[in-house]
Amino acid sequence: MLGGKGRLSAAMQGLQTRHPFPTIALHWIGAALVVALAATGYAMTRLAPGDPGQFALYQLHKTLGIAALLLAVARLAAAAARRQPRWAMRRRDRGARAVQAALLALALVVPMSGWALVSSSRLDMPILLAGLVEFPRIESLRAISPEAKSLVEPRLSTMHAALAWALVALAAAHALAALHRHFVLGDKVLRRMLPVLAAASVAAMSPAAATTWIVDPARSTLGFAGLETGNRFAGRFARWSADVSFDPAQPEGMRVRVVVEVGSAATGDGRRDALMLGDDWLDASGFPRARFEATGARALDAGRYEARGTLALRERIRPVAIEFTLEVADGEARARGTASILRTEFGVGRGMWSGIQVVAPEVLVSFDLVARPAP
Numbered sequence: 001m002l003g004g005k006g007r008l009s010a011a012m013q014g015l016q017t018r019h020p021f022p023t024i025a026l027h028w029i030g031a032a033l034v035v036a037l038a039a040t041g042y043a044m045t046r047l048a049p050g051d052p053g054q055f056a057l058y059q060l061h062k063t064l065g066i067a068a069l070l071l072a073v074a075r076l077a078a079a080a081a082r083r084q085p086r087w088a089m090r091r092r093d094r095g096a097r098a099v100q101a102a103l104l105a106l107a108l109v110v111p112m113s114g115w116a117l118v119s120s121s122r123l124d125m126p127i128l129l130a131g132l133v134e135f136p137r138i139e140s141l142r143a144i145s146p147e148a149k150s151l152v153e154p155r156l157s158t159m160h161a162a163l164a165w166a167l168v169a170l171a172a173a174h175a176l177a178a179l180h181r182h183f184v185l186g187d188k189v190l191r192r193m194l195p196v197l198a199a200a201s202v203a204a205m206s207p208a209a210a211t212t213w214i215v216d217p218a219r220s221t222l223g224f225a226g227l228e229t230g231n232r233f234a235g236r237f238a239r240w241s242a243d244v245s246f247d248p249a250q251p252e253g254m255r256v257r258v259v260v261e262v263g264s265a266a267t268g269d270g271r272r273d274a275l276m277l278g279d280d281w282l283d284a285s286g287f288p289r290a291r292f293e294a295t296g297a298r299a300l301d302a303g304r305y306e307a308r309g310t311l312a313l314r315e316r317i318r319p320v321a322i323e324f325t326l327e328v329a330d331g332e333a334r335a336r337g338t339a340s341i342l343r344t345e346f347g348v349g350r351g352m353w354s355g356i357q358v359v360a361p362e363v364l365v366s367f368d369l370v371a372r373p374a375p
């Protein structure tokens with residue numbers, strides 16, 4: 001079986017496994033509403049009685065509050081309908097998930113308590129959305145007797161204030177935790193939630209992320225192909241390892257190091273394989289490892305890149321260029337590419353094989369890597 005292991009930088013995961021745009025938009029609109037509601041709620045309840053701005057501020061608070069209620073319903077419906085992405089299911093941080101669940105619940109309960117409070121008020125004040133359209137109040141509460149209202153209203157007021165401040169405190173803790181995870185732990189969750197431009201600038205400000213991606217050996221290959229007396233032959237290396245750090249937004253920062261166990265090469269033809277690993281060709285016992293190293297790549301077009309590096313094979317080190325495509329989906333990266341090398345530049349094919357008549361000098365090396373984030 002083919003083998004290999006490797007790493008791809010977390011920055012790549014952060015930019016590619018972004019939440020869907022509606023999720024990102026609903027999240028940030030919700031956050032802005034909580035801030036605005038806390039500010040208006042605080043200000044309006046501390047105005048001097050009879051202040052001329054009081055009515056307008058209360059109506060603004062109610063308008064934003066009803067918007068928050070509708071948004072919370074939409075978010076809950078979206079969360080229920082959405083299939084969990086794989087990387088989200090793998091997330092281990094149960095504390096963060098519990099906080100998110102509590103935030104979602106409070107985002108619904110707090111505006112409902114405000115709606116109930118206004119519906120049970122003895123003052124019988126309307127809810128005017130943007131000062132124009134009246135939003136219905138809860139009829140069953142509106143209809144209760146004034147005596148019942150004088151009991152219910154203060155309780156709902158206390159409850160609304162307590163739940164609202166709990167929501168604000170939890171949202172602040174959630175934001176601080178996200179910043180801590182991003183800037184201190186080098187996590188990438190924050191980038192998934194940022195709009196593309198903000199994500200790119202946060203990525204640029206961030207220290208190099210340390211998350212490791214592991215190449216799936218069962219689904220990755222490192223192969224080679226050439227021509228012998230005009231007939232194509234192809235083989236694979238069974239043992240190799242790869243360390244790859246790559247951010248599609250900054251391909252020039254790429255780092256690749258591939259180490260190949262030369263003796264693991266096989267073409268499926270025993271005679272040819274024995275010859276290929278012998279002194280005149282790869283000399284696997286004298287030079288057991290080949291090494292490809294590259295620093296920096298450039299984008300050719302969307303998803304396609306070129307990297308120039310060096311290949312150390314037998315006793316020679318020569319420049320080699322690789323071209324590859326990269327796809328990242330569902331938190332899984334797939335890099336496929338080729339490099340064309342001249343075996344004669346590395347002294348591969350000696351003695352009676354030093355000519356190029358029987359075995360062509362060009363050898364095509366190909367790779368197909370499937371990588372996932374380390375658990």
Ligand code: HEM
Pocket residue numbers: 034037038039041042045061062063064065066068069107110111112114115117118127157160161164165167
């Ligand atoms: C996420 C949604 C909401 C948040 C975060 C929020 C936040 C707040 C805050 C922080 C206060 C001040 C509490 C205090 O310190 O006394 C407040 C008061 C108030 N809110 Fe909300 N609110 C929300 C939704 C609503 C809704 C939907 C309504 C009504 C339609 C509403 C009506 C009121 C009223 C009438 C008060 C004054 C309570 C009193 O003084 O008795 N709120 N809100």
